[in-house]
Amino acid sequence: MINKIFFFYFSAVIVAMSLMAITRRNVMHGVLYMLLLFFHIAGLYLFLNAEFISAVQVIVYAGAIMVLFLFVIMLLNLREDILKKQFIGTWPMGLVASAGILMVLLLSMLTVKTGEKGFWGIAQIESVTQTVAIGTTLYTQYLFPFEVASLVLLVAIIGAIVLAKKRLK
Amino acid sequence: MTPDVLKFMETARYGIPQELWTILVIIVKIAVVLGAVMLHVAYATYFERKVIGRMQNRLGPMVVGPYGILQPIADGIKSFFKEDIIPSNADKPMFFMAPVLGLMAALSSLAVVPFFNGFVIANINIGLLFLFAMSSLAVYGVILGGWSSNSKYSFLGSLRASAQVISYEVPLGLSLVGVMIMAGSLNITEIVNAQSRYPGGMYIIAQWLGFFVFVISAIAETNRSPFDLPEAETELIAGFFTEYSGMRFALFFMAEYAGMIIMCSIAVLCFLGGWTIPPFVLKLLPFLAVVPGVVWFVMKLYVCIFFYYWIRATLPRYRYDQLMAIGWKVLIPLALVNIVITAIMKLLVHAK
Amino acid sequence: MIPLNWYMWLGGIVFCIGVFGFVTRRNIIIMLLSVEIMFNGVNISLVALSHYLEDLAGQVLVFFIIAVAAAEAAIGLALVILLFRNKETITVDDLNELKG
Numbered sequence: 165m166i167n168k169i170f171f172f173y174f175s176a177v178i179v180a181m182s183l184m185a186i187t188r189r190n191v192m193h194g195v196l197y198m199l200l201l202f203f204h205i206a207g208l209y210l211f212l213n214a215e216f217i218s219a220v221q222v223i224v225y226a227g228a229i230m231v232l233f234l235f236v237i238m239l240l241n242l243r244e245d246i247l248k249k250q251f252i253g254t255w256p257m258g259l260v261a262s263a264g265i266l267m268v269l270l271l272s273m274l275t276v277k278t279g280e281k282g283f284w285g286i287a288q289i290e291s292v293t294q295t296v297a298i299g300t301t302l303y304t305q306y307l308f309p310f311e312v313a314s315l316v317l318l319v320a321i322i323g324a325i326v327l328a329k330k331r332l333k
Numbered sequence: 334m335t336p337d338v339l340k341f342m343e344t345a346r347y348g349i350p351q352e353l354w355t356i357l358v359i360i361v362k363i364a365v366v367l368g369a370v371m372l373h374v375a376y377a378t379y380f381e382r383k384v385i386g387r388m389q390n391r392l393g394p395m396v397v398g399p400y401g402i403l404q405p406i407a408d409g410i411k412s413f414f415k416e417d418i419i420p421s422n423a424d425k426p427m428f429f430m431a432p433v434l435g436l437m438a439a440l441s442s443l444a445v446v447p448f449f450n451g452f453v454i455a456n457i458n459i460g461l462l463f464l465f466a467m468s469s470l471a472v473y474g475v476i477l478g479g480w481s482s483n484s485k486y487s488f489l490g491s492l493r494a495s496a497q498v499i500s501y502e503v504p505l506g507l508s509l510v511g512v513m514i515m516a517g518s519l520n521i522t523e524i525v526n527a528q529s530r531y532p533g534g535m536y537i538i539a540q541w542l543g544f545f546v547f548v549i550s551a552i553a554e555t556n557r558s559p560f561d562l563p564e565a566e567t568e569l570i571a572g573f574f575t576e577y578s579g580m581r582f583a584l585f586f587m588a589e590y591a592g593m594i595i596m597c598s599i600a601v602l603c604f605l606g607g608w609t610i611p612p613f614v615l616k617l618l619p620f621l622a623v624v625p626g627v628v629w630f631v632m633k634l635y636v637c638i639f640f641y642y643w644i645r646a647t648l649p650r651y652r653y654d655q656l657m658a659i660g661w662k663v664l665i666p667l668a669l670v671n672i673v674i675t676a677i678m679k680l681l682v683h684a685k
Numbered sequence: 686m687i688p689l690n691w692y693m694w695l696g697g698i699v700f701c702i703g704v705f706g707f708v709t710r711r712n713i714i715i716m717l718l719s720v721e722i723m724f725n726g727v728n729i730s731l732v733a734l735s736h737y738l739e740d741l742a743g744q745v746l747v748f749f750i751i752a753v754a755a756a757e758a759a760i761g762l763a764l765v766i767l768l769f770r771n772k773e774t775i776t777v778d779d780l781n782e783l784k785g
Binding site for chain 1: 686687689690691692693694695697698699700701702703704705706708709710711712714715717718719721722725728729732733734735736737738739740741742744745747748749751752753754755756757758759760762763764765766767769775776778
């Protein structure tokens with residue numbers, strides 16, 4: 165019972181905050197609603213026994229990516245852009261399209277059948293702590309994707325510097 | 334408080350149901366921790382003025398009470414009764430929220446800080462990550478306060494703060510990875526216990542490079558001198574809190590000092606052995622065992638805080654490009670070297 | 686016990702809100718925020734699947750998604766700065782020089 169109350173609270177806030185974030189005129193306010201959204205998603209992860217992911221969510225999303233957004237917003241002078249029209253003229257089409265995708269997703273999830281359960285049950289994770297469990301999986305089974313992810317980040321670093329650097333004359 | 338009191342709190346229940354009693358114990362713990370820390374925050378300002386006064390051949394505060402001992406209380410009363418000025422074009426909700434957000438982030442980190450053996454509000458397995466998360470949130474108070482007050486000085490201050498904090502979070506996190514590798518855990522109590530099993534007694538002996546990186550990035554992360562560019566008074570008046578007055582200004586001030594205490598307690602817990610003293614010292618001077626752990630913790634904490642003030646009184650402020658160059662070109666490579674060395678050492682020790 | 690479907694539905698709803706924001710807003714920073722919302726919708730269902738299937742593959746995938754999201758935000762914001770430097774605007778409707 166209390167589980168369901170918390171789930172409904174978290175999901176209501178998550179949906180409301182994501183709606184607020186995409187409809188604000190002032191980008192700064194949008195980013196702050198995103199911040200609240202990330203906190204509630206992190207709370208939801210705690211329910212799913214994913215404490216490590218929930219900490220990473222707060223550190224990376226709230227602590228780094230959103231600060232980067234705020235930094236860029238402050239760097240740009242957006243006073244004129246805020247006064248313009250915020251939505252494209254054919255926004256009902258967008259609404260119809262996303263509602264269509266939503267219907268497909270919701271209906272397809274009704275018939276979801278889960279496969280057989282894996283090795284890492286709750287008892288198994290608790291016996292070695294979750295950090296160890298994730299670390300073991302990440303560095304053995306998923307080592308190659310991990311290296312690829314680090315390559316993606318390296319490319320992003322170089323790309324961001326090359327793009328945003330002023331031309332030297 | 335000794336562990337006996339803790340045991341008493343766990344066992345004596347006076348017929349109260351177990352769940353309710355657990356919640357009551359947690360609330361009492363939170364009240365004790367908050368009260369103690371806020372008192373230390375108030376007297377950290379007094380300590381700072383005294384220390385810096387002595388270093389500059391002055392007396393520091395002397396008027397209110399004997400040796401000025403009541404000065405923090407007088408300051409608190411003064412800022413409480415001051416007029417609360419709001420700039421006319423300010424973004425009001427954000428202007429009100431910013432100082433509260435900063436203080437909240439600093440105080441919620443206290444939840445995972447163990448002050449002595451067993452006394453911690455939430456003994457979670459990802460304690461160190463939680464501390465990172467909260468210390469990275471502290472910058473929101475600075476950014477929002479500067480942005481919402483609609484003033485050039487505040488704006489420049491918060492722009493500087495955001496770039497500085499993103500840059501220095503990386504070496505701050507990387508410098509603690511060495512400690513995590515040595516202790517093999519993210520639980521802070523576990524890290525301290527691992528240090529008392531380690532022959533040196535403190536990780537600073539093996540992790541001196543990590544400690545060096547940590548100290549510099551902690552100073553930059555809390556916006557203290559010599560990296561206090563977001564509030565550089567000679568360039569930006571007071572930086573991000575130029576437009577704040579009265580109690581809101583005091584909230585920013587408290588957030589800064591609380592953040593400093595948090596950083597010092599991370600240093601004490603991860604590098605200086607927390608509430609324990611090294612085993613070889615205990616072997617030489619066995620009578621030290623009667624001193625309760627919390628005394629060691631507070632003593633080490635104040636040594637770290639004194640170090641902050643010492644640096645502030647000694648070093649001039651860095652230029653902004655120098656600050657960025659130190660962060661990216663010196664501290665991050667040093668921290669990475671430290672991680673590689675620690676990992677190799679751990680592998681060698683385990684292979685034996 | 687909360688059924689797995691509820692989490693998947695929540696993830697789907699959040700994903701579709703992100704899609705709506707991405708296709709209808711003119712402000713490019715809000716469009717980037719919408720992409721982050723879409724990522725988070727997927728992350729919710731992956732973590733839920735990982736918990737219910739007792740397999741850590743879902744959480745490991747969330748790691749990779751967060752890494753890609755960070756890379757995407759860095760590149761995207763660098764492009765926004767470049768755009769603003771050249772055109773003095775970040776409204777996508779004003780970027781119509783390729784119109785035939």
